[in-house]
Amino acid sequence: MTSPTAPRRALLVANPGSRRGSAALQPVEAAFTAAGVTLLPVESSPRETLTARLVAQAGEADLILAVGGDGTVNSVAAAAYRTGLPVGLIPAGTANDLARTLGLPLDPAAAAQVILAGRRTPIDLGEVNGTFFFNVASLGLSVKLADKLSSTSKKRWGRLGYLWALLRALAEARPFSAAITGEDGHTIVVKTLQIAVGNGRHYGGGMVVEQGAEINDGQLDLYSLEFKAVWKLLTIAGSFPTGRHGLSPEVRTLRGRQFKIATRRPRPINMDGELLGATPAVVTVHPAALRMIVP
Structure with a gap:
């Protein structure tokens, strides 16, 4: 576990099509604005170009913020691996299995406070054929x-x-x-x-x-x-x-x-x-x- 570091600028990847995606964004944006954190939205579709977009903008931020379900956070994995940026997750999907594994609260506002506290831990990644x-x-x-x-x-x-x-x-x-x-x-x-x-x-x-x-x-x-x-x-x-x-x-x-x-x-x-x-x-x-x- 590394020392807490509060984010200042975050690349935002949101899935408005997830079960709670749009509703989850409102308390997250409010919490980050109140804390003085700048959100930089990154277009998540098509998935094939998302990694390139995140890598290109990595120098502008100190965090990748994923708002959605397991598929949404999966889509930022390659960029996080390549850039070394930490990942914050706001659970807004149906299963939210990664959030369960990490012990994250499923309430978006509570999850936003966890991210603002900035406590980081290293985790493993699986890989299949790249x-x-x-x-x-x-x-x-x-x-x-x-x-x-x-x-x-x-x-x-x-x-x-x-x-x-x-x-x-x-x-x-x-x-x-x-x-x-x-x-x-x-x-x-x-x-x-x-x-x-x-x-x-x-x-x-x-x-x-x-x-x-x-x-x-x-x-x-x-x-x-x-x-x-x-x-x-x-x-x-x-x-x-x-x-x-x-x-x-x-x-x-x-x-x-x-x-x-x-x-x-x-x-x-x-x-x-x-x-x-x-x-x-x-x-x-x-x-x-x-x-x-x-x-």
Whole structure:
């Protein structure tokens, strides 16, 4: 943990389309104005050019401020990594899993006060084929879920929208084959419903990757759901919020700093709730890669 340093100028990246994005901006702008902090808005769309915009303006600020959900803060990760600027997060999405991991208050006004206090801590970043993630990178069931979960349903229904989308995804889920190679070079061939590799602790609206997972432990936590029947997932559903699903004999768990995942045909990868890559994938961890402002 580094000494608190109050920000003076912040690059603002906001997602007005997030569930609480527009409403969250009002108390944040008021708090920052009262504290004498200048906000410099940066256009967040299209995502492909956001990193370049942030890097170009990095010399004008001492903080990147993300207002939105996990997808919004994911979009600033590359720029923060390249520039060394700390990141402040105002949770305004549906799941807010990074905020949960960091212990940030979910109320925007309270989160703004945390950022103004300026207490920074280093955290790890995960990477898949050159794209960063904070929480989890996964393929299989989670991709089906992302397909079913529209931005409209997230904004309108919140957590209920997640549940409905999950039920629809489960109805269509089918096992697939994959080869997982650890950093020791050993390869395991599995038949699985989902492979998830966690850098942080929380994902999917409050579920836990693994009961001992932390976002600053320099490790990745992988699990593979190797159930022959989809309905059997219901028998361990209650263990996901505590990260104890790995105790099931049909859930494979691995820990390491790098994994390679190959599938028979390219499969899309969900990173922090966004479809941002595909197999074959090399998943690595960058310990203490950037600084986040935390309580």
